[in-house]
Amino acid sequence: MHAAAPAIEFRDVVAGYGEFMILNNLSLAARRGAITLLIGPNGAGKSTVLKTLFGLLKPRQGRVLLDGADVTGAAPKDLLAHGIAFVPQGRNLFPQLTVWQNLELGGITLGRRLTHARIPAVLELFPRVRERLHAQASALSGGEQKQLEIGRALLLQPKVLLIDEPSIGLSPLVVADVFRLLRRLAGEGTTVLMVEQNVKSALKVSDDAIALESGRLVLHKPAGELLADPHIERLFLGSAAAV
Amino acid sequence: MRTPLALAAGLAAAAALVALPHFLGRSGVYLLSYWVVFVVATMGLNLTVGYAGQKSLGHAAFFGIGAYTVAILMKAGLSFWLGLPLAALLCFASGIVVGFPALRVQAIYLAFATLGFNTAAWLFMRNEEWLTGGTFGIKDIARPSLFGVSFDGHRAYYYLCLAVAAILAALLYGLLRSPWGKAFTALRDNPIRAESLGVDVRGYTLLAFAIGAAYAGVAGALFAPLLEFIDPAPFSVGASIMMYLMVVVGGPGYFFGPMLGAAVGVVLPEWLRFAQDWYLFVFGAAVVLLMIWLPDGLLSIPGRLRARREARAASAARAAAAARLDGGGR
Numbered sequence: 001m002h003a004a005a006p007a008i009e010f011r012d013v014v015a016g017y018g019e020f021m022i023l024n025n026l027s028l029a030a031r032r033g034a035i036t037l038l039i040g041p042n043g044a045g046k047s048t049v050l051k052t053l054f055g056l057l058k059p060r061q062g063r064v065l066l067d068g069a070d071v072t073g074a075a076p077k078d079l080l081a082h083g084i085a086f087v088p089q090g091r092n093l094f095p096q097l098t099v100w101q102n103l104e105l106g107g108i109t110l111g112r113r114l115t116h117a118r119i120p121a122v123l124e125l126f127p128r129v130r131e132r133l134h135a136q137a138s139a140l141s142g143g144e145q146k147q148l149e150i151g152r153a154l155l156l157q158p159k160v161l162l163i164d165e166p167s168i169g170l171s172p173l174v175v176a177d178v179f180r181l182l183r184r185l186a187g188e189g190t191t192v193l194m195v196e197q198n199v200k201s202a203l204k205v206s207d208d209a210i211a212l213e214s215g216r217l218v219l220h221k222p223a224g225e226l227l228a229d230p231h232i233e234r235l236f237l238g239s240a241a242a243v
Numbered sequence: 244m245r246t247p248l249a250l251a252a253g254l255a256a257a258a259a260l261v262a263l264p265h266f267l268g269r270s271g272v273y274l275l276s277y278w279v280v281f282v283v284a285t286m287g288l289n290l291t292v293g294y295a296g297q298k299s300l301g302h303a304a305f306f307g308i309g310a311y312t313v314a315i316l317m318k319a320g321l322s323f324w325l326g327l328p329l330a331a332l333l334c335f336a337s338g339i340v341v342g343f344p345a346l347r348v349q350a351i352y353l354a355f356a357t358l359g360f361n362t363a364a365w366l367f368m369r370n371e372e373w374l375t376g377g378t379f380g381i382k383d384i385a386r387p388s389l390f391g392v393s394f395d396g397h398r399a400y401y402y403l404c405l406a407v408a409a410i411l412a413a414l415l416y417g418l419l420r421s422p423w424g425k426a427f428t429a430l431r432d433n434p435i436r437a438e439s440l441g442v443d444v445r446g447y448t449l450l451a452f453a454i455g456a457a458y459a460g461v462a463g464a465l466f467a468p469l470l471e472f473i474d475p476a477p478f479s480v481g482a483s484i485m486m487y488l489m490v491v492v493g494g495p496g497y498f499f500g501p502m503l504g505a506a507v508g509v510v511l512p513e514w515l516r517f518a519q520d521w522y523l524f525v526f527g528a529a530v531v532l533l534m535i536w537l538p539d540g541l542l543s544i545p546g547r548l549r550a551r552r553e554a555r556a557a558s559a560a561r562a563a564a565a566a567r568l569d570g571g572g573r
Contacts, residue, residue, distance in 0.1 A: 054439065080441040092436050094429055096496075104422040105429055109441035112422060152440070 006065075007032040007160055007191035008053065013062035015052045016215075022048040024215040025062070032067075034207035035182055035192040037223060039199050044212040046195040047089060050162045053193070054086040055079050066160065080109050083159035089168065089195075092149050095138035099129060099148055102137050106152030115155060122151040125181065143174035150181065160191045167198045179205040203227045260405060264398045272397045273469075278509045279404040280466050285489045285501035286408075286415055287458025292487065293495030294419065295451030296431025297345050301357030302486045304364035305334045305456040307478025309463025311368060314381040314473055323387035323468065330464040331457045338456025342449040361480050368475035380474030384467045394468075404465050411458060416498060418454075427451055428496070492533060494540025503541050 006029035016022040022045045030036040038046040051057040053064060055076045064072045066082055076086070093102050103122065107115025123130035126147040132140060140148065146166060153161060163182070167175040175198065182192050183205050196202035203209060203223045211219035219226075226232060264272045288302045312333055313326035344356040368375045375381065386395045387403075394403045418424045429437035430447050438444050467473050485508055493504025511529070515522040537543055 056435065056438065076438050077441045077443055086439045088436065088439055092433075092439070094425070094432050094436070096432070097425060097428065101422075101425050105425045105442075106440055108422050108426055115422065 006030055007067060008036075008193060009063075009065040009068075010049070010053075011063045011065070013052060013059045013064060015048060015057050015059045015062075017057075021060070022215050023052065023059075026212070026215055026217060027062075028210055028217050028220065030191060030193050030210075031208060032191050033186060033189045035186045035194060035205060035223075036208045036210060037199075037202050037206040038193065038195045038210050038212060039202075040212035040218075043214075045215040046212055047164050048215070049212070050086065050088075050164050050193065050195060053079075054084065054162055056086075077109065080156060083156070084162065085153035085156045085158035085160070086162040087149050087153050087164065087166065089164040091145060093137040093140075093145055093152075096136065098136055099133050099140070102148060103152055103155060106155045110156065118155050118157070122154050125154070126151050142169045143171065143177075146170055146174070146178060150178065154185075158190060160193065161185060162193050164195045165197060166194065167196060167201070175201065199232070200227070203232075257409075261402075264401050269397055272401050274510060274513055276397070276401040276404050276469050278505050279401070279408050280462050280469060281486070281489065281505040281509050282501050283404075283408050283411055283465065284459045284462035285486055285493070285505050286411060287455035287462070288486050289455075289490050289493075289495060289497075289501050290415065290419075290427065290458070291451050291455030292490050293497070293500060294424075294427040294431060295448065297342075297448065297451055298350055298354040299341075299357045299452065299455070300354045300480065300483045300487060301341060301359075301361035301364075302455070302459050303478045303480070303482035304361040305337060305459035306463040306466065306482070306486075307364060307368055307475070308334050308337060309460030310467040310473050310478070311375055311381070311463075312460070313464040314384050314467045315374065317384060317468075318381060323385075323464075324389065327461065327464045330460040332460075334460025334463075335453045335457040338453035339449050341456065342452030345448050345452065346445055358480055358483070361478075361483050365475055365479050368478060375475070378474060380472055381467075382472040384471050384473065386468040386471070400469060404469070407461065407465060411461065415458075419498065431496075488530065490540075492530065492540055494542030497540065497542040500540055500542050507541075 008028075008030040010023075010026050010028045012025045012027055013023050014021055014025060022043075026045065026049070028049075038049060040046055048057065052059055055071075055074050055078070058073050062072070063070055066079075066084060069082070071079060071082060074082070094105065097105065100119075103119050104112070104115055107118065110118070123133070126144075128144055129140070129148050129151060132144065137145065137148065150163070150166070153163075161182075166178050166182075170178070179201065182194065186192050186207070194202060194206070203226060206223035209219070209221055209223045209226045210217060263275060267275065284302065284306050287305075288299065291297050291299050291302075309330040312330035313323060316326040316329065317323055341357060341360050345353050348356060369377055371377070372379070386393075386400050388394060392399075394400045419427070426437065426442045426447050429440065429442055430444060430451070434444050437447075466477070489504035489508040490500060491504070492507045493500030493502065507530075512522060512526055515525050518525050533541070537547075539546075
């Protein structure tokens with residue numbers, strides 16, 4: 001690990017699906033222990049950045065670095081070992097399994113003993129989830145499910161947490177809880193890379209913001225600076241370069 | 244409350260399985276042994292299909308490989324006790340090979356790929372007369388003995404099959420309860436989600452086929468001495484479809500599904516023989532009706548009843564809340 005290197009770095013990354021490239025020579029960097037928010041219009045490549053970083057999509061060109069180490073093309077299993085965890089968009093629990101079983105599955109790369117040792121600390125963060133430990137995951141409310149998903153990722157004690165649209169389908173109160181938790185994690189040294197449509201709320205808890213358009217970086221600024229910009233809406237409608 | 248009840252039911256079922264042969268004639272015990280063999284085979288298929296969600300229509304080929312391995316080795320003078328693990332091992336390896344298409348194709352395409360494998364294996368069993376005896380099969384397959392205890396008698400052989408089934412069921416139960424077992428379910432529900440948790444999708448897909456095939460191999464190894472004769476007929480594509488049906492009827496992804504499914508597939512046709520020429524029609528119609536009303540199998544009935552009860556209770560609670568609101572508004 002290089003202390004001076006950014007926690008996450010993309011160098012001229014090209015990635016996409018089939019013949020269609022979503023990321024076009026994208027270069028970006030995210031600071032260690034900071035929350036970096038990825039914003040941009042639909043199709044800009046925000047979620048693709050997370051998928052590429054997590055190895056679900058192999059880059060066609062370019063390099064992906066974590067703490068200065070080249071992890072280009074590494075499989076998710078290996079990236080988890082590198083200390084990176086991913087909470088994808090939407091509902092990501094296994095509905096037929098109980099809360100406890102979902103947590104156990106989250107620690108599959110840790111082994112049973114270590115997973116069981118870490119579960120109580122994770123449940124401390126989510127008392128409502130703890131109360132429903134033996135309920136089927138499908139019986140949890142949307143907010144509880146999202147908390148469980150995040151808890152499952154935290155079992156790995158990740159250095160880098162990738163989180164895609166955490167507010168989807170959640171009430172404002174639950175979203176505020178999730179954002180508070182992310183802030184706390186960043187305070188403890190976790191690097192958070194987040195994609196979020198609820199831009200104004202997300203900027204309030206973020207340190208940096210990166211705007212993408214057509215798979216390219218068009219802006220990288222401190223989040224507070226961007227929040228103060230009266231033309232902020234352009235960021236998620238496109239034409240961010242004009243901001 | 245549910246656990247002691249389930250434990251009591253399990254103990255009662257185990258006691259019944261031990262006691263039952265003493266109340267049955269030779270053909271009854273034979274049928275029971277036949278059922279146990281198919282329980283073992285379909286436990287494996289349930290892992291592949293029910294838990295891991297891989298569509299396999301080639302299970303009878305593994306069943307046949309297991310049966311022929313034991314028969315051929317025993318004819319060569321080797322012990323059944325060597326043939327049994329070798330059959331499982333050979334099927335495990337074959338399962339890995341057959342699992343490779345599952346890394347590329349899914350659903351119906353995977354079903355066709357496995358069906359192709361079953362056809363090829365069946366043709367091999369039929370045509371390679373020098374090894375398998377072709378359509379004449381292999382006869383006089385002896386039943387084994389262990390430390391001086393002979394399993395030649397129909398009851399003794401039933402208990403051997405039952406013991407093997409109990410051991411394999413316990414192993415599978417342990418596997419399915421572990422986080423690694425849950426990974427199979429994760430694979431079925433959403434491979435991308437599973438991968439994002441670090442589940443080795445490729446490894447688990449192959450393992451689901453390999454373990455399922457090994458169970459079929461053991462079942463085949465028990466099947467050959469049970470019949471004391473084998474030919475290619477019981478290992479055709481039709482048999483694979485029947486095994487798949489057993490898993491679906493019992494309830495894919497339910498641990499006890501294969502027990503019930505195999506009973507429907509093996510015992511029910513025998514019970515329906517009173518219908519003589521019509522028995523296949525009655526059996527087919529029963530299966531069609533079952534699939535219409537219970538697409539998740541017989542073991543989904545308790546869950547459905549519970550869901551219905553909960554929905555009714557939720558409706559009543561909503562109605563009561565609405566009535567309270569109406570009352571408060573006045």
